[in-house]
Amino acid sequence: MARAVALLRALALAYRRDWTTLQSLAGNNFFLLTLFLLQRAGMFVYLIMGLVMFFPLSTDPLRKIPPSRIALWPLARREWWLLRLASPWINPMTWGLVFLAAWGAGRAITVGLWTLAAGLFAAVFLISALPLPRGGGMFRPVPAFPGPLNQLMRKNVREILSTLDFYCAAILSASVLAFRVLGADLPHEALMAMTVLVVGALSSYAQSLFGLDGEGGLSRYRLLPVRGWQLLLAKDAAFLAALFPLLLPVAPVAGFGGALSVLAVGHSPSVRHPREQARWRFTTGAALGNGIVQMVALAMTVSGILSTSLWFFAPAACAWVGSLWWYGRQLDNTNFS
Amino acid sequence: MISCRNLTRRFGDFTAVDNLSLEVAPGAICAFLGPNGAGKSTTVNMMTGLLPPTSGEVLVGGLNPAANPIQLKRRIGVLPEDLGLFDDLTVEEHLLLTGDIYGVPRAESRARTAQLLHALSLEHGRRTFAAACSHGMRKKTAFAMTLLPNPQVLFLDEPFEAIDPVTAKIMRDLLQSVARHGVTVFLTSHILSMVERIATQIVMIRKGQTVWNSTVGELPQSLEDHYFDLVETPVVEELEWLGPSRS
Numbered sequence: 009m010a011r012a013v014a015l016l017r018a019l020a021l022a023y024r025r026d027w028t029t030l031q032s033l034a035g036n037n038f039f040l041l042t043l044f045l046l047q048r049a050g051m052f053v054y055l056i057m058g059l060v061m062f063f064p065l066s067t068d069p070l071r072k073i074p075p076s077r078i079a080l081w082p083l084a085r086r087e088w089w090l091l092r093l094a095s096p097w098i099n100p101m102t103w104g105l106v107f108l109a110a111w112g113a114g115r116a117i118t119v120g121l122w123t124l125a126a127g128l129f130a131a132v133f134l135i136s137a138l139p140l141p142r143g144g145g146m147f148r149p150v151p152a153f154p155g156p157l158n159q160l161m162r163k164n165v166r167e168i169l170s171t172l173d174f175y176c177a178a179i180l181s182a183s184v185l186a187f188r189v190l191g192a193d194l195p196h197e198a199l200m201a202m203t204v205l206v207v208g209a210l211s212s213y214a215q216s217l218f219g220l221d222g223e224g225g226l227s228r229y230r231l232l233p234v235r236g237w238q239l240l241l242a243k244d245a246a247f248l249a250a251l252f253p254l255l256l257p258v259a260p261v262a263g264f265g266g267a268l269s270v271l272a273v274g275h276s277p278s279v280r281h282p283r284e285q286a287r288w289r290f291t292t293g294a295a296l297g298n299g300i301v302q303m304v305a306l307a308m309t310v311s312g313i314l315s316t317s318l319w320f321f322a323p324a325a326c327a328w329v330g331s332l333w334w335y336g337r338q339l340d341n342t343n344f345s
Numbered sequence: 346m347i348s349c350r351n352l353t354r355r356f357g358d359f360t361a362v363d364n365l366s367l368e369v370a371p372g373a374i375c376a377f378l379g380p381n382g383a384g385k386s387t388t389v390n391m392m393t394g395l396l397p398p399t400s401g402e403v404l405v406g407g408l409n410p411a412a413n414p415i416q417l418k419r420r421i422g423v424l425p426e427d428l429g430l431f432d433d434l435t436v437e438e439h440l441l442l443t444g445d446i447y448g449v450p451r452a453e454s455r456a457r458t459a460q461l462l463h464a465l466s467l468e469h470g471r472r473t474f475a476a477a478c479s480h481g482m483r484k485k486t487a488f489a490m491t492l493l494p495n496p497q498v499l500f501l502d503e504p505f506e507a508i509d510p511v512t513a514k515i516m517r518d519l520l521q522s523v524a525r526h527g528v529t530v531f532l533t534s535h536i537l538s539m540v541e542r543i544a545t546q547i548v549m550i551r552k553g554q555t556v557w558n559s560t561v562g563e564l565p566q567s568l569e570d571h572y573f574d575l576v577e578t579p580v581v582e583e584l585e586w587l588g589p590s591r592s
Contacts, residue, residue: 147433148472159434159442166433221431224475228429230395232446233418340414343395 012087020098022072035292036173036212037299053205056179061172068133069098101129157242164246167220168213170287177209177254185257196314203258203310207266210251211302212293214274217243219285230343237336244271244332262313265321268328269305273298275335279342346371346498346529347392352401354387361387363553364401369546374520374530376544380577384553385533386426389500392531393423406497419447422496424504428487432476436467436486439475440493447494461489465515481508488516492523499523501532505539517543541568551576
């Protein structure tokens with residue numbers, strides 16, 4: 009019994025540390041600016057972010073123990089069952105659901121809504137407990153790109169697909185698509201706002217382009233005989249490739265222009281203050297100032313292209329090229345050190 | 346092929362490499378030995394252009410790494426200590442990336458990739474992502490990436506550690522083969538038995554300073570004994586609590 013209790017204690021510690029990485033949301037410039045600008049009107053966006061975060065929050069705590077390690081530990085069958093039954097209670101989501109059931113009985117929370125939340129939680133919990141194929145196989149089918157930076161771009165697309173930012177942008181984009189499929193007419197202002205929101209959801213990632221490469225990846229970048237601007241180009245091309253399908257239901261050209269301005273601003277923190285990021289979390293942006301500049305540049309570019317002229321694409325493209333050249337040179341000089 | 350003169354690197358008050366001078370001829374296999382923290386990796390980083398020296402000069406293939414970093418990187422292959430792999434690329438994709446970046450024609454790159462995967466017994470794991478590979482597979486992948494562009498100089502940081510004996514022999518044979526073709530190999534290792542078999546030149550470093558530099562034939566005793574005499578003497582401590590009769 010003491011062994012199982014010791015394991016549960018260690019597991020709780022590991023789980024608590026893992027939960028602190030969820031504070032990444034607080035450093036996500038999209039979330040901060042939505043909170044600042046939309047306040048209570050941003051309920052739709054918060055709901056989407058909450059839904060996106062629900063899945064990584066609902067995983068089985070026992071997954072934290074490597075299977076090879078758990079097989080080696082001298083645990084009796086009784087202790088194993090104790091672990092199995094007690095470990096879900098390490099996850100605060102379990103307590104949250106119990107609280108919701110107790111508090112919501114006979115009030116605003118209906119049985120159906122609670123069942124939906126509990127069912128989703130149970131489904132994610134059970135799926136996460138299954139042994140999944142190792143090696144990120146779900147992102148294997150990323151298509152090849154032309155040119156010598158092909159493999160770097162594929163890798164970069166896979167990195168973007170393992171952040172919650174992408175899925176938040178995808179849900180926003182899908183909601184516009186659903187709205188249009190249902191035959192409703194999207195007002196001009198709404199189209200502009202949704203384009204800004206879709207690009208804005210990925211804007212923090214543009215501030216931390218090298219955050220998921222890890223020490224090994226940065227070490228390889230230092231060894232490759234390529235210029236800094238080529239490394240940034242591979243990052244930007246992957247960003248645009250991942251974003252472009254999401255822009256199709258909104259305003260693709262304006263969104264593309266907005267994405268270029270977001271990248272132009274994002275190069276500076278990406279190169280000068282690289283921040284390590286965690287997978288399946290929201291990207292933590294750099295200083296809030298960067299986020300504000302990004303969102304202002306994004307809003308100006310999108311509204312300029314949509315409301316005035318396609319010529320507003322040109323300054324965004326020029327800013328991006330200039331930023332690519334300048335921060336590429338910085339990368340050559342600093343070498344990530 | 347590699348020439349260092351009075352190479353020094355300081356980090357604040359700490360001198361990691363102190364006045365190091367050495368010459369490595371084309372086709373030589375030079376083993377750079379020393380305990381952890383002796384300055385081996387710092388020296389390799391200066392030779393490969395990843396770290397500027399505080400003073401002194403280094404030339405690799407006639408190029409100054411600080412002045413010509415891109416030209417130098419095209420001519421050398423480096424197996425870094427942390428292997429330098431991307432979690433989101435498969436074993437095969439790492440090799441194709443190397444071919445693309447070093448300008449190896451696509452068909453040639455694919456042929457070399459297939460040969461290296463076969464030679465290093467990586468064929469079964471070619472579609473495995475680096476994040477899911479065992480340490481041995483990761484090391485073999487990084488080693489294959491080092492060889493694929495056919496570099497003039499190889500820098501290998503602990504290439505034989507944590508790999509199985511068969512792969513170690515294959516790597517040893519490959520290194521001896523490339524050295525016969527004029528490629529210079531500069532390696533660090535703690536496996537002295539392997540070093541004794543493969544190296545033609547031995548350099549020992551202690552606290553950032555060279556304590557020995559000769560050909561293997563000039564060693565006065567076995568490499569292990571000489572290393573213990575010059576670099577560090579092992580201290581064996583008895584752990585009283587170990588053993589079946591004790592609790």
